[in-house]
Amino acid sequence: MDYMLTVTDLSKKYGKQEAVSNLSFQLQGGEVVGLLGPNGAGKSTTMKCIVGLLRKTSGEIRIGGYDHLSVGAKRLFSYIPETPYVYDLLTIWEHMQFIAQAYGVREWKTRALELLELYELDDKQKKLGRDLSKGMRQKVSICCALLPDPQLLFFDEPMIGLDPKAIKNTKNLFKTLKDQGKTILVSTHLIEGIEAIADRIMIMKEGQIIGNDTIENLKKQAATGIGLSLEDLFLEMTKDA
Amino acid sequence: MHEVYLLLKKDLRILGNNLLLILRNPLRLIPYGLALAYFLFMYSRGVSGSEGTSAEVDMDTVGEVDVALQNIIGVLTVLALAYFLFQLYRASKKNITFFKMADVNLLFPAPVKPANILLYYMGRSFLPSLGGSLFFLIYSGGQLAKDFDLDFFGAVFLVLGFTFYFFLIFPLRFLIYTLNTRFQILEVLRLGIFIVGLGMALVVIIPGLMAEKFWEGIFAWVASPWFDLVPIVGWSKGMMSYFVTGNWILSSSYLLLYILTYFTVVKLVIRFSGYYYEDVLDATQSNEDRLEKAKGKKEITEDTYSLNSKKQLALPEFGLGAKAIYWRNYVQSSRQDFHPLFGIYSMGMVFLGIVFAGLSHFEWFAHQIFYIYLIFLLFFYFMAGFGRATIGDLKKPWFILIPASWSSKFWNMIKLDLLQTLLFSLVLIVPSVFLAQFHWGLILFFPLGMIFSYLIGLGLNLIPQIGLDEGWDRILIKPLMIGGISLFGLLPSLFIAILFFAITKQFVYGLAVGVLGLGAVAGLLLHVSLDILKRLEFKEL
Numbered sequence: 001m002d003y004m005l006t007v008t009d010l011s012k013k014y015g016k017q018e019a020v021s022n023l024s025f026q027l028q029g030g031e032v033v034g035l036l037g038p039n040g041a042g043k044s045t046t047m048k049c050i051v052g053l054l055r056k057t058s059g060e061i062r063i064g065g066y067d068h069l070s071v072g073a074k075r076l077f078s079y080i081p082e083t084p085y086v087y088d089l090l091t092i093w094e095h096m097q098f099i100a101q102a103y104g105v106r107e108w109k110t111r112a113l114e115l116l117e118l119y120e121l122d123d124k125q126k127k128l129g130r131d132l133s134k135g136m137r138q139k140v141s142i143c144c145a146l147l148p149d150p151q152l153l154f155f156d157e158p159m160i161g162l163d164p165k166a167i168k169n170t171k172n173l174f175k176t177l178k179d180q181g182k183t184i185l186v187s188t189h190l191i192e193g194i195e196a197i198a199d200r201i202m203i204m205k206e207g208q209i210i211g212n213d214t215i216e217n218l219k220k221q222a223a224t225g226i227g228l229s230l231e232d233l234f235l236e237m238t239k240d241a
Numbered sequence: 242m243h244e245v246y247l248l249l250k251k252d253l254r255i256l257g258n259n260l261l262l263i264l265r266n267p268l269r270l271i272p273y274g275l276a277l278a279y280f281l282f283m284y285s286r287g288v289s290g291s292e293g294t295s296a297e298v299d300m301d302t303v304g305e306v307d308v309a310l311q312n313i314i315g316v317l318t319v320l321a322l323a324y325f326l327f328q329l330y331r332a333s334k335k336n337i338t339f340f341k342m343a344d345v346n347l348l349f350p351a352p353v354k355p356a357n358i359l360l361y362y363m364g365r366s367f368l369p370s371l372g373g374s375l376f377f378l379i380y381s382g383g384q385l386a387k388d389f390d391l392d393f394f395g396a397v398f399l400v401l402g403f404t405f406y407f408f409l410i411f412p413l414r415f416l417i418y419t420l421n422t423r424f425q426i427l428e429v430l431r432l433g434i435f436i437v438g439l440g441m442a443l444v445v446i447i448p449g450l451m452a453e454k455f456w457e458g459i460f461a462w463v464a465s466p467w468f469d470l471v472p473i474v475g476w477s478k479g480m481m482s483y484f485v486t487g488n489w490i491l492s493s494s495y496l497l498l499y500i501l502t503y504f505t506v507v508k509l510v511i512r513f514s515g516y517y518y519e520d521v522l523d524a525t526q527s528n529e530d531r532l533e534k535a536k537g538k539k540e541i542t543e544d545t546y547s548l549n550s551k552k553q554l555a556l557p558e559f560g561l562g563a564k565a566i567y568w569r570n571y572v573q574s575s576r577q578d579f580h581p582l583f584g585i586y587s588m589g590m591v592f593l594g595i596v597f598a599g600l601s602h603f604e605w606f607a608h609q610i611f612y613i614y615l616i617f618l619l620f621f622y623f624m625a626g627f628g629r630a631t632i633g634d635l636k637k638p639w640f641i642l643i644p645a646s647w648s649s650k651f652w653n654m655i656k657l658d659l660l661q662t663l664l665f666s667l668v669l670i671v672p673s674v675f676l677a678q679f680h681w682g683l684i685l686f687f688p689l690g691m692i693f694s695y696l697i698g699l700g701l702n703l704i705p706q707i708g709l710d711e712g713w714d715r716i717l718i719k720p721l722m723i724g725g726i727s728l729f730g731l732l733p734s735l736f737i738a739i740l741f742f743a744i745t746k747q748f749v750y751g752l753a754v755g756v757l758g759l760g761a762v763a764g765l766l767l768h769v770s771l772d773i774l775k776r777l778e779f780k781e782l
Contacts, residue, residue: 051350055519069516074352085342085529089255089262095347098254101247102351128258129343144347 002065004029004076004152004183005050010059012045012207019045021207023059027185029151032178034194035187037204038238043187044082046204047156050185051079063152075103077152078145082160084137088130092121092140095129096147103148115143118169134161142170153177155186159193167193191231205238244357252365314478315460319445321406322474326438332414333421333431338524339366339411345525349518356511363507366411367404374403395484398492402481405499409473412506419514444471469495472502563645566634566653574657581657582664590618591669598673608677612748615687618669619694622662626698629658630706635777647774655699659692666691680749686756693759700766701726708773726762734758 005027012020020042027033037043048054050061052069066073086095093112100108116122119139124132132140138161145153159167167190174197177184188194194201201218203211211218219233263270339362340348348358417434421427445459452458462468469479469491476495483492514520559568571581578584594614601608634640634654643650666688674683705719734755742751 052516053345053349053518053522055516071352071354074350077350079346079350081346083342083346085346087251087255087341087343087347089258090251091258094254094258098247098251099347099351101250102348102353104243104352141346 002029003027003062004031004064005185006060006062007046007050008060010046010049010061011057012042012049012054013057019207020049023207023209025202025209025212027152027183029183030178030181031199032174032184032186032197034191034198034201035185035204036189036191036194036201036234037187041204041238042207043204044156045207047079047154047185047187051077051154075148076150077154078148078150079154080141080145080156080158082157084134084141084161086129086132086137086140088128090129091126092116092129092132092143093125095140095144099144099147105148108147111149112143112147115146118173119143119166135163135166138162139166142173146173150182152183153185155184155188157188158186159188159190171197191234203234203237211237244353245361247353248358248361248365311464312457312460314464314482315456318463318468318474318478319459321477322441322445322471325406325410325474326434326441328410328414329417329434329437330431332417333427333434336418336520336524337411337414338521338528339363339415340521340525342525342529345518345522355516355518356514359514359517360507360511363412363415363510367408370404370408371400373407374400392484394489398483398489398496399481401496402477405480405496405503406473406477409499409503409506412503412510416506416510416513419510419517419520422520423513423515441471563643563649563653565643566640566650567656570634570654570657574661582661583668584661587661587665591665594618594669595672595676598677598679601677608679611673611677611679615683615752619690622691623694623698625658626695626700627702629655629695629699630702635703635706641777648771651771651774655696658695662691662695663688680747682749682753686749686753690752690756690759693756693763696763696767697726697731697759700763700770703770704766704773707777726766730758730762730765734762 003026007026008024010020010023011018023042023046035043035046045054049056050063050068052074061068063073064076066076087098090098093116096108096112096116099105100112105111113122116125119142121136121139121143124136127136129137129140138158142158158170162170171193174184174186178197186194186198195215198215200214201211202209203218215233218237339359344358349355417430421430445463448462449455449459452461466479466482469475469482476498480492480495480499483489556572557568559565559571574581574584594611597606597611597614600606601611634650640650640654667684670684670687673679674681701723705722709718734757737758738751738755741754742748745751
């Protein structure tokens with residue numbers, strides 16, 4: 001089977017400390033997968049290794065068949081980081097233009113306007129990055145990631161700092177992207193935000209995946225699975241962390 | 242080279258937006274205007290001055306000028322060499338970065354070639370070095386024009402000498418760091434840097450040992466044309482000495498050497514850095530944090546000064562309510578130093594004071610130095626109070642939320658500082674007075690002066706901080722306020738203190754009168770501070 005993302009025996013060490021240990025998983029095209037785990041479980045490190053911000057200590061990562069560091073792979077994915085940094089002296093519109101140029105998107109203006117409208121940034125197009133609140137920077141970051149219309153999206157805690165309306169928009173966006181056949185990996189603490197749309201959940205603890213299945217199957221696997229919510233299940237599986 | 246075009250376009254856009262911001266608020270041009278005016282003034286003064294003084298220089302003092310010049314060049318070159326080696330050593334510990342966090346988030350995951358991005362940003366780092374060098378030229382241009390007839394080419398080589406020196410440090414540091422992360426050869430690199438440092442030190446020191454006078458020997462060698470062959474520092478010196486030698490072929494040769502070295506280093510960086518994104522993450526993040534703190538976006542926290550955050554403490558009990566603020570300060574202070582009431586730095590300052598007092602016994606040591614030291618400490622604690630208003634409790638929501646009166650919260654906020662100040666002053670002044678047999682009145686007035694200075698600094702910053710809205714109100718009114726209090730409160734105290742000192746010839750009387758004046762100002766500011774504290778609001782940065 002052709003996977004959109006294949007991670008094989010991924011390990012990441014900081015000095016002697018192993019943050020991620022022999023991690024292996026795959027994402028099929030069109031799949032939405034939630035990456036859950038307590039603080040320090042290694043979720044962000046895993047995601048940063050995949051997108052190439054951190055150097056993997058060992059293992060293999062392939063995106064759409066390409067090595068994850070190749071330009072070919074990078075054309076396929078976008079990454080929304082946990083802390084949104086933007087250029088202080090570029091306007092919101094100029095950020096969109098910059099991303100369009102970087103990803104080689106030719107007809108970008110209509111899509112950029114649609115995205116800015118969706119996130120209620122259309123009337124703030126001329127605002128400079130330095131004048132944006134954290135929530136607005138997060139919205140810009142999401143719009144920038146969606147502009148190239150990537151096949152695979154990595155969201156690292158995407159709802160932190162967003163207002164309720166933007167959170168709802170993001171959840172709706174996940175649904176829309178899923179309907180469009182996009183592959184999504186979401187690392188999040190907001191379990192209820194992912195429960196409704198995730199095809200599969202991966203639960204990480206101490207750098208390893210301790211659960212990787214559909215929500216229903218994970219509930220069955222847990223000893224007291226009947227009647228558990230995803231939150232209960234998550235707490236049950238990570239209780240010693 | 243799609244990346245170069247992309248980044249150039251982005252940077253031009255940023256430049257355009259910056260210019261627009263300046264046009265919208267031309268007041269931002271004031272510092273630049275002042276710098277330009279200073280340069281023109283100094284330059285015109287220098288040029289006119291040189292016409293009058295050239296004859297004097299030509300006559301008898303040529304030899305002396307050469308020695309002075311040689312010493313200046315020698316000192317500057319040795320300093321440049323030390324700084325260069327220090328920078329190389331730092332590269333084995335921490336990387337430098339050419340990037341911003343926005344690059345990390347938006348550019349690094351994009352389908353671009355890492356090598357091309359690095360190439361662009363490394364090349365672009367020439368601009369800050371050039372800017373710094375031009376600033377130096379502006380600052381010193383007038384003086385140089387006066388002493389050395391600085392012409393156009395002289396200025397060009399001077400600027401390039403400085404620029405290339407600073408410019409080449411960045412790629413070299415980047416190369417050292419990436420060699421370390423790529424091949425895990427930290428110890429080898431450190432050893433290499435140590436050997437280079439030792440070699441350089443010997444090259445500089447041996448001629449000094451062989452000469453009659455050590456320093457003159459060193460400076461004579463360092464300032465000689467042979468030293469220009471030493472890479473980087475020597476090349477810069479050789480290039481810049483155009484305005485003394487007028488030899489453009491020699492200066493151009495050093496420039497060529499620099500350019501060749503730069504391309505070699507860049508080639509090596511590109512070859513060895515590989516996928517360097519992780520190597521620059523920490524440095525980029527810490528630069529961003531520093532920048533945000535400087536801009537005020539991110540709060541400057543006490544953690545910045547923390548020495549031992551993992552220290553295990555036996556936590557004391559001080560009571561309930563506002564005393565929680567004192568307790569927190571006590572814990573914070575315990576973590577910062579070996580004892581909550583005495584810090585390592587303050588003990589160092591006490592030691593220095595006592596040494597000055599002890600030396601006052603000797604005829605060759607002027608006891609006035611001790612008095613000057615006391616005055617310096619008064620100013621130092623004024624600045625400490627000034628800084629206290631911008632960090633710590635006032636920036637925390639609990640200061641507003643704790644159910645206690647504003648005055649008790651305020652006192653508990655500064656109680657530890659006052660205690661520390663009092664103890665510091667006593668530990669310094671009591672032994673000093675007995676050791677050097679100074680007037681006993683110092684034991685009373687110096688600690689009081691220290692506390693008043695601290696309170697004045699605190700009040701002076703706290704009142705506009707809380708009372709005035711952020712923005713132009715604060716920017717414009719705060720200096721006026723400080724100026725007013727200085728003019729009508731501090732300067733009269735100082736004036737009367739100097740007058741008393743002049744009449745009585747006794748430092749202690751001058752200090753006593755000055756402290757009385759400071760006390761009056763501190764009392765007034767304290768009264769206003771307590772009154773204005775109710776208006777404190779919490780701003781999440």
